[in-house]
Amino acid sequence: MNALEVTDIHKSFSVPTVRLDTVREHILKGFKLRKHFRKYRELKVLRGISFTVNSGETVGIMGRNASGKSTLLKIISGIYQPERGAVYCEMPITPILDLGMGWNPELDAIDNIYLLGTVMGLTLRELKTAKDEILEFAGLQEFSRLELKHYSSGMAMRLAYSVAFRAVRGLLILDEVFAVGDMEFKERCYKRYEEIHQAGYTVLLVSHNPLEIERFCDRAILLDGGKIVQKGSSQEIAHAYVQSLTSVKTS
Numbered sequence: 001m002n003a004l005e006v007t008d009i010h011k012s013f014s015v016p017t018v019r020l021d022t023v024r025e026h027i028l029k030g031f032k033l034r035k036h037f038r039k040y041r042e043l044k045v046l047r048g049i050s051f052t053v054n055s056g057e058t059v060g061i062m063g064r065n066a067s068g069k070s071t072l073l074k075i076i077s078g079i080y081q082p083e084r085g086a087v088y089c090e091m092p093i094t095p096i097l098d099l100g101m102g103w104n105p106e107l108d109a110i111d112n113i114y115l116l117g118t119v120m121g122l123t124l125r126e127l128k129t130a131k132d133e134i135l136e137f138a139g140l141q142e143f144s145r146l147e148l149k150h151y152s153s154g155m156a157m158r159l160a161y162s163v164a165f166r167a168v169r170g171l172l173i174l175d176e177v178f179a180v181g182d183m184e185f186k187e188r189c190y191k192r193y194e195e196i197h198q199a200g201y202t203v204l205l206v207s208h209n210p211l212e213i214e215r216f217c218d219r220a221i222l223l224d225g226g227k228i229v230q231k232g233s234s235q236e237i238a239h240a241y242v243q244s245l246t247s248v249k250t251s
Helices: 023-029 069-077 109-119 124-138 153-166 183-198 210-216 234-250
Strands: 002-018 039-054 058-062 084-089 093-096 171-175 202-206 219-224 227-233
Touching (some): 002 069, 002 202, 039 069, 039 202, 039 227, 058 069, 058 210, 069 084, 069 171, 069 202, 093 153, 109 124, 109 153, 124 153, 124 183, 153 183, 183 202, 183 210, 202 210, 210 234, 219 234, 227 234
Parallel strands (some): 058 202, 093 171, 171 202
Antiparallel strands (some): 002 039, 219 227
């Protein structure tokens, strides 16, 4: 049974190729004419992406930088709209992508747990019960009343992932989630992920780490240049990804 169907997805962005920062341009900016002094080219990021994910299955997505992975996840999550194609998902989606964007740096960790948690669909009652566990998972109990503007970027991301892992609903989308934090935090993330997988959640996992794809995914997809170039077992795709990196270095 398909939990997710992605059909013929296309996406492009307009990228400026000429930037003029002359005095004349700044004057014209006030008249909203600056656009006439820019040239753009169309960057095709996704070119006809189609695949399905079964209920309870974990599918990995691999590819070199700029292959379209993050854009694809944002389309599936509803952040971007495709120019062509469609996404069908029969369950709620929990995206763990650009976490921390909803933080208020003037508030402390506990207040931000309530803020981000409610955005992710948790109730205040759930958050009140879970806040101590979230802080413990992030290893930030002693910093719970410290304003986030005083957190390091790593501390803030650990807190964000801890909230997100608590808010899992239906389809879980993970973008390089295991790249955050030290080895101790990574091991906690691995353990939490295994609990999520055993509970029967459906997962899309983007990672540059072949070992993570082999360890956690039932099968995988390899992207290159905005296209799917190979589908197969997690071991096959992890090997193909490593080979693609080797071919780039030797070419």
